[in-house]
Amino acid sequence: MATLTISELTEIMRECAGEDESVDLTGDIADVDFADLGYDSLALLETAAIIQRRYQIRLDDHTVTEARTPRALVELVNNALAGAAH
Amino acid sequence: MTVPAVVTGIGVVRPTGLGTQQYWSATVAGINGIRRVTRFDPEPYTTKLAGEISGFDPARHLPSRLLPQTDRMTKLALVAAEWALADAGIDPATLPEYAAGVVTASASGGFEFGQRELEHLWSKGPEYVSADQSCAWFYARNPGQLSVRHGMRGPSGVLVADQAGGLDAIAQARRQIRKGISVMVTGGVDSALCPWGWVALLAPGHASREENPGRAYRPFARDADGWVPGEGGAILILESVEAFQRRGGARGYGVVAGYAASFDPPPGSDRPPTLRRAIESALREADVAPHEVDVVFADAAGVPEADRVEAEAIVDVFGPHGVPVTAPKTMTGRLFSGGAPLDVATALLAIRDGIIPPSINVDDAGAYPLDLVVGKARRRPVDVAVVIARGYRGFNSVMVLRGLSSGRRAPEMREGNWNGDSHH
Amino acid sequence: MPHQSGDAERRRVVITGIGVVAPGGIGRKRFWDLLVSGRTATRRISHFDPTPFRSQIAAECDFDPAEHNLTPREIRRCDRMAQFAIVCAREALADSAIDLGRIDPARVGVCVGTAVGATVSLEQEYVVVSDSGAHWQVDQGYAVPHLYDYLVPSSVAAEVAWQVGAEGPAAVVSTGCTSGIDAVAHAVELIREGAVDVMVAGASDAPISPITVACFDAIKATSPRNDDPEHASRPFDRTRDGFVLGEGAAMFVLESAAHAERRGASRYAEIAGFGSRCNAYHMTGLRPDGREMAEAIRVALAEARVNPDEVDYVNAHGSGTRQNDRHETAAFKRSLGEHAYRVPVSSIKSMIGHSLGAIGSLEIAACALAIDNGVVPPTANLHESDPECDLDYVPLVAREKQLDAVLTVGSGFGGFQSAMVLVHPDRRGRR
Numbered sequence: 001m002a003t004l005t006i007s008e009l010t011e012i013m014r015e016c017a018g019e020d021e022s023v024d025l026t027g028d029i030a031d032v033d034f035a036d037l038g039y040d041s042l043a044l045l046e047t048a049a050i051i052q053r054r055y056q057i058r059l060d061d062h063t064v065t066e067a068r069t070p071r072a073l074v075e076l077v078n079n080a081l082a083g084a085a086h
Numbered sequence: 087m088t089v090p091a092v093v094t095g096i097g098v099v100r101p102t103g104l105g106t107q108q109y110w111s112a113t114v115a116g117i118n119g120i121r122r123v124t125r126f127d128p129e130p131y132t133t134k135l136a137g138e139i140s141g142f143d144p145a146r147h148l149p150s151r152l153l154p155q156t157d158r159m160t161k162l163a164l165v166a167a168e169w170a171l172a173d174a175g176i177d178p179a180t181l182p183e184y185a186a187g188v189v190t191a192s193a194s195g196g197f198e199f200g201q202r203e204l205e206h207l208w209s210k211g212p213e214y215v216s217a218d219q220s221c222a223w224f225y226a227r228n229p230g231q232l233s234v235r236h237g238m239r240g241p242s243g244v245l246v247a248d249q250a251g252g253l254d255a256i257a258q259a260r261r262q263i264r265k266g267i268s269v270m271v272t273g274g275v276d277s278a279l280c281p282w283g284w285v286a287l288l289a290p291g292h293a294s295r296e297e298n299p300g301r302a303y304r305p306f307a308r309d310a311d312g313w314v315p316g317e318g319g320a321i322l323i324l325e326s327v328e329a330f331q332r333r334g335g336a337r338g339y340g341v342v343a344g345y346a347a348s349f350d351p352p353p354g355s356d357r358p359p360t361l362r363r364a365i366e367s368a369l370r371e372a373d374v375a376p377h378e379v380d381v382v383f384a385d386a387a388g389v390p391e392a393d394r395v396e397a398e399a400i401v402d403v404f405g406p407h408g409v410p411v412t413a414p415k416t417m418t419g420r421l422f423s424g425g426a427p428l429d430v431a432t433a434l435l436a437i438r439d440g441i442i443p444p445s446i447n448v449d450d451a452g453a454y455p456l457d458l459v460v461g462k463a464r465r466r467p468v469d470v471a472v473v474i475a476r477g478y479r480g481f482n483s484v485m486v487l488r489g490l491s492s493g494r495r496a497p498e499m500r501e502g503n504w505n506g507d508s509h510h
Numbered sequence: 511m512p513h514q515s516g517d518a519e520r521r522r523v524v525i526t527g528i529g530v531v532a533p534g535g536i537g538r539k540r541f542w543d544l545l546v547s548g549r550t551a552t553r554r555i556s557h558f559d560p561t562p563f564r565s566q567i568a569a570e571c572d573f574d575p576a577e578h579n580l581t582p583r584e585i586r587r588c589d590r591m592a593q594f595a596i597v598c599a600r601e602a603l604a605d606s607a608i609d610l611g612r613i614d615p616a617r618v619g620v621c622v623g624t625a626v627g628a629t630v631s632l633e634q635e636y637v638v639v640s641d642s643g644a645h646w647q648v649d650q651g652y653a654v655p656h657l658y659d660y661l662v663p664s665s666v667a668a669e670v671a672w673q674v675g676a677e678g679p680a681a682v683v684s685t686g687c688t689s690g691i692d693a694v695a696h697a698v699e700l701i702r703e704g705a706v707d708v709m710v711a712g713a714s715d716a717p718i719s720p721i722t723v724a725c726f727d728a729i730k731a732t733s734p735r736n737d738d739p740e741h742a743s744r745p746f747d748r749t750r751d752g753f754v755l756g757e758g759a760a761m762f763v764l765e766s767a768a769h770a771e772r773r774g775a776s777r778y779a780e781i782a783g784f785g786s787r788c789n790a791y792h793m794t795g796l797r798p799d800g801r802e803m804a805e806a807i808r809v810a811l812a813e814a815r816v817n818p819d820e821v822d823y824v825n826a827h828g829s830g831t832r833q834n835d836r837h838e839t840a841a842f843k844r845s846l847g848e849h850a851y852r853v854p855v856s857s858i859k860s861m862i863g864h865s866l867g868a869i870g871s872l873e874i875a876a877c878a879l880a881i882d883n884g885v886v887p888p889t890a891n892l893h894e895s896d897p898e899c900d901l902d903y904v905p906l907v908a909r910e911k912q913l914d915a916v917l918t919v920g921s922g923f924g925g926f927q928s929a930m931v932l933v934h935p936d937r938r939g940r941r
Binding site for chain 3: 126127130131132155184187188192193194195197200201203204205206207208209210211212215216217219220221224225226227229230231233234236237238239240241242243244245246247248250251254258261278281282283284285286287288289290291346347348349350351352357360363422477478479480481
Binding site for chain 2: 042
């Protein structure tokens with residue numbers, strides 16, 4: 001079953017929304033708020049859209065906007081992937 | 087007495103010139119920036135030449151976060167604006183909260199971004215349209231983005247009048263200065279060099295089919311066969327005299343002394359075109375007589391009917407061979423909303439340095455009694471310049487620029503000291 | 511209020527003619543009837559198959575160009591939004607009873623607002639030249655001659671100028687969702703400056719096209735209430751879930767008050783003040799405090815010489831997104847103080863959706879008609895109040911009220927915040 005890792009997530013974000021010069025995305029950023037990483041709501045929407053297309057899953061509108069950190073979003077995605085596998 | 091508006095900063099992005107110094111040297115030298123299109127394969131199209139900006143690496147100038155979200159026209163405008171603000175010595179963050187605004191012109195919006203998103207939609211499906219599309223392509227993206235980037239909360243806007251819009255935007259900026267805003271960022275930048283933009287630009291049949299860059303865009307020539315599309319433009323900083331003095335501004339380029347706009351009667355009407363009246367109104371507002379004008383930057387469409395109308399209007403106002411006329415856009419192609427702001431920047435540098443840049447690829451003004459500056463740049467003192475800008479379907483805008491060291495400047499300006507010397 | 515020395519210096523500008531193309535009814539009269547009735551004109555999208563999209567609702571105009579005296583050439587070359595603009599300009603001119611033959615064309619100008627220009631035509635033509643997105647290198651052989659007019663939307667100002675015979679300044683104002691207010695403000699400014707005596711001005715947008723629906727889907731800005739489209743536009747309601755895309759246009763004949771008086775024109779309202787600011791925060795996001803909108807309101811009121819507590823009606827932006835309605839409510843409280851709780855506030859987007867650049871002009875038309883009729887249009891679909899939106903939003907039913915001073919606001923992508931104040935044409939005389 002496919003899963004999403006934090007580094008795969010940051011790669012997607014870098015691709016679709018660039019990265020903030022002052023932030024090191026390869027560092028320990030799993031629990032840092034997206035806003036502090038320089039990503040706004042548009043960037044998150046775009047990231048969610050790419051994940052949904054690439055992994056062929058549906059993410060609920062509300063839960064995407066509630067995921068405030070990379071770890072939270074990765075968990076959300078992996079839950080959806082686990083659910084889809086059944 | 088209305089408040090004079092001074093241009094205090096210039097930022098240029100155009101073929102053959104990124105940055106004011108580079109572009110001015112290339113312009114004075116008559117360097118041709120038109121060449122075969124490289125952005126896509128031009129072979130299938132009836133026009134194969136363009137004024138492309140080469141050597142622009144957005145990643146060098148802009149934060150990575152902005153790059154995927156914005157069309158090329160926005161990237162160019164952001165960089166030009168940064169340069170213009172630096173040139174003026176202004177950091178908007180240090181200004182009072184609502185003291186600065188942005189009004190630019192646009193003609194095609196972020197069309198390349200739009201083409202990509204349309205392609206995603208139609209070849210793959212709605213879920214492939216990006217979250218950035220909602221505001222990457224629309225005409226107001228540039229002022230919106232500039233406002234966010236530099237924290238400018240004053241009145242902002244976008245004017246569209248094809249190639250005439252650039253002057254309308256500068257005039258609107260001047261209006262805001264007169265109403266009390268301290269600093270206005272203005273001008274225009276356009277870039278629609280993608281195949282979808284290309285076929286749209288070519289649709290009326292006014293773009294040259296010539297494949298030799300030295301023979302393609304030849305306004306006023308007897309065998310003129312159209313213009314060449316280009317990308318780029320200029321961002322200008324406009325300030326009130328008081329704001330400029332208050333912050334001990336180092337250098338002003340000149341004053342926006344006059345402006346007028348008009349619209350032509352419909353095709354087939356027996357009423358005359360209105361460009362002449364617009365030129366006369368602008369001169370009247372500037373309190374300048376035709377013989378006091380040192381140079382006219384022509385719209386120079388290169389489309390025979392348009393050339394004829396423009397030449398006649400110039401001759402009606404200034405007399406045959408009555409004023410030097412030039413079209414440096416022969417070196418860049420037609421820049422749409424960027425064209426006229428770039429001409430204004432060029433006019434101000436002509437005033438500063440006493441040099442009129444040439445029009446290239448033409449030997450003379452063909453059948454028209456115009457003193458077209460061709461071959462080499464012409465050195466002579468320039469104090470008053472007129473810029474003409476015309477938009478497809480009948481838009482006419484005219485602007486008069488005047489130097490600051492002119493003995494004719496308004497009384498309150500004589501007290502100022504404009505050339506970097508200290509003043510108290 | 512004592513006579514202000516500025517009055518004599520600044521020309522006053524009045525609305526003497528109104529033309530409207532709106533969902534639910536073409537023409538000024540049908541538009542007003544819809545607003546007063548509180549009925550909604552939002553429905554399942556019918557212009558194309560909306561099934562693949564998240565939001566499948568729009569406020570569409572039942573507009574067949576052949577029924578509105580447009581020539582075959584006009585229909586062929588004009589995008590739908592330009593068709594709207596022409597029809598509205600004609601209605602406004604007829605309504606104003608102005609005799610353009612007696613006015614120097616150089617003293618008549620045009621200003622049209624639009625956010626997305628010729629979107630429908632551009633998309634239709636794109637599909638053809640690209641073969642449904644198969645080719646990046648699109649085929650010039652399939653390109654229609656009017657593509658340039660679709661690419662550069664100033665063509666709509668040209669069309670209106672040709673209708674009117676205007677030879678004064680003509681331009682398009684394109685500031686996203688505030689275009690409709692900003693274009694009218696620009697026109698007012700030109701009259702005040704003395705460059706012209708008459709402006710035919712307003713705004714038009716016909717954005718109901720797959721690319722537009724898709725891009726708002728991508729940012730989840732539009733309502734996905736697809737099983738109940740008539741009730742999907744719910745500004746200020748606790749259950750609001752996004753705006754409903756609309757289309758439409760409104761055009762006005764604006765004149766200097768002196769010019770209108772000289773020819774005995776009847777006037778709907780005077781446009782007395784305008785303010786424009788930017789929030790400089792984010793392209794699509796809004797901070798909840800509404801500071802910059804409040805500042806635009808303050809500037810507009812000051813220019814109009816109307817005190818905050820003299821505002822009789824506020825026509826809100828009221829798009830029905832969660833963030834807008836909250837932002838705007840805060841802006842009203844900030845700018846109007848306690849009076850924000852007393853003044854009726856309503857959003858006509860609840861009935862005719864959000865037509866992007868056009869809606870600002872449609873809202874100005876609603877304000878002018880409200881002043882003229884002494885009636886405040888309601889906010890439809892407002893059933894459950896939201897603690898963050900606790901003002902009097904005139905739920906469901908229109909209200910009779912003498913209106914002397916009316917405020918209308920707009921807010922758009924890019925952070926643009928605009929406010930305009932209209933006053934009763936006799937207000938000055940009554941004070």
